[in-house]
Structures are given as C-alpha cells and as structure tokens.
Amino acid sequence: MEKITKNLKTDVKDVTEKGIVTIGITQFDEWDSDNDRMFTGSLTKTWNEGKQVHLLHHQKNLNSFVGLPVGKDPKTGIIDSKLNLNKQLGRDLLEDYKFSMEHGRPLQHSHGFIPVAGKFQKNEKGGRDFHEVKQFEYSTLLFGAIANTPIYSIKSDENMSEFIEELKQRVSFCGYSDEYGKLIETKISELELMIKEPSHDTQNTNEPQESTQQLKTFYSLLTS
Numbered sequence: 001m002e003k004i005t006k007n008l009k010t011d012v013k014d015v016t017e018k019g020i021v022t023i024g025i026t027q028f029d030e031w032d033s034d035n036d037r038m039f040t041g042s043l044t045k046t047w048n049e050g051k052q053v054h055l056l057h058h059q060k061n062l063n064s065f066v067g068l069p070v071g072k073d074p075k076t077g078i079i080d081s082k083l084n085l086n087k088q089l090g091r092d093l094l095e096d097y098k099f100s101m102e103h104g105r106p107l108q109h110s111h112g113f114i115p116v117a118g119k120f121q122k123n124e125k126g127g128r129d130f131h132e133v134k135q136f137e138y139s140t141l142l143f144g145a146i147a148n149t150p151i152y153s154i155k156s157d158e159n160m161s162e163f164i165e166e167l168k169q170r171v172s173f174c175g176y177s178d179e180y181g182k183l184i185e186t187k188i189s190e191l192e193l194m195i196k197e198p199s200h201d202t203q204n205t206n207e208p209q210e211s212t213q214q215l216k217t218f219y220s221l222l223t224s
Contacts, residue, residue, distance in 0.1 A: 041132070054066050
C-alpha cells in the first residue's frame with residue numbers, strides 16, 4: 001500500500017538544550033480529519049523495531065535528516081527525539097522549538113507509515129481504523145502552523161501580516177545561523193512587498209490563491 005502521512009494537532013511536550021525534543025506524534029483512539037483512527041498498540045511493534053528517523057517535511061534526503069528517536073512510548077504516542085546539533089540545520093531547528101515553546105505556538109508534526117495488511121478496515125464514518133502500522137519517519141513542519149491552521153490557509157493581507165510578524169519575532173528571538181536568518185529576512189521583505197503592491201488586476205478573484213502559492217514556494221525553500 002502507498003505510504004500515508006498524517007498531520008495531526010500534536011504538542012511539543014519539552015525541549016532541552018541538549019537537543020532532545022519530546023513530541024506527541026499521534027492521538028490514539030480518536031477520529032482525525034479523514035475520519036481515520038489509529039488505535040492504541042498500532043505503533044508498538046514498529047517502535048520496538050527502532051527504524052524511524054526524524055525529518056523535515058517528509059523530505060527524504062540527508063539535508064532534511066535532523067535526528068533520531070532516543071525514547072518512544074507506544075502507549076501514549078510520545079517520542080523523545082534527539083536532534084543532531086552537529087548540523088547547522090539541527091541547531092536552527094532547536095531554535096524554532098525553543099521559540100514555539102516560549103510563545104505558545106507549537107510546531108506541527110506529521111508521521112509517515114504504511115498500514116499492515118489485515119490490520120486495518122473501513123469504519124462507520126467511511127474512514128479507516130488502523131490496528132497496526134509500519135512507521136518510517138516522523139517530521140517537523142517548520143512553518144506549517146499559524147494559530148493551528150496550515151500555511152495554505154493564509155489567503156488575506158491580515159493573515160499574511162500576522163505571518164510576517166511571527167517571522168520577525170523568530171528572527172529576533174532565535175539564534176539562527178546567518179544563512180537561515182538572511183533567508184527569512186529576504187522572504188519577509190518579499191511578503192511585505194506583496195501586501196504593498198497587490199496585483200493590478202483588481203478583478204482577479206484568484207489573487208489570494210496566487211499569494212498562497214508564493215507562500216508554498218517560501219515554505220519549500222525553508223524546508224529544503
């Protein structure tokens with residue numbers, strides 16, 4: 001079966017200066033937005049096998065590989081993930097985690113898995129109930145949440161202004177590398193220009209979607 005990714009409203013439970021982040025990666029026995037449920041015990045076997053990796057936005061390359069699990073609790077769905085602080089990417093990500101904890105705006109997380117044959121079935125809501133899955137990775141979605149909504153929902157100048165302000169706060173608060181910080185500052189300037197100089201075609205009803213597409217491009221740059 002094709003790999004499934006689930007982006008859930010999970011929490012960052014703790015962050016340490018040693019680069020260990022404690023993440024609630026799933027919510028057992030509850031309906032998600034697809035009317036699916038992942039039952040308690042569905043991760044037990046795959047977590048005992050210890051094959052997972054920590055990625056950024058599910059990208060399968062060395063640049064997006066940021067850490068490994070050092071503790072997993074299959075009863076609660078909580079992972080202790082050790083970031084690789086020998087990589088600048090890991091150090092920048094630690095700053096993002098500290099920012100999100102300090103300001104109460106947690107990063108979103110997602111995990112990728114394949115259902116085990118014979119261990120899932122359709123449920124009464126038309127979704128699927130998973131009793132056992134094989135999980136390959138869990139991912140941090142760096143700028144995937146603005147007030148618990150995906151970046152793709154930013155479709156107005158007001159919401160974009162809120163997003164810009166958060167980016168400015170991140171640059172001020174976080175000890176990013178020069179390269180990472182300059183990238184964010186450049187994108188802030190581009191987004192501010194989008195607000196100041198909107199499309200000349202005021203009748204174009206697709207303008208919000210165009211802005212959203214530019215934000216998606218920005219998102220992909222930050223997570224590459």
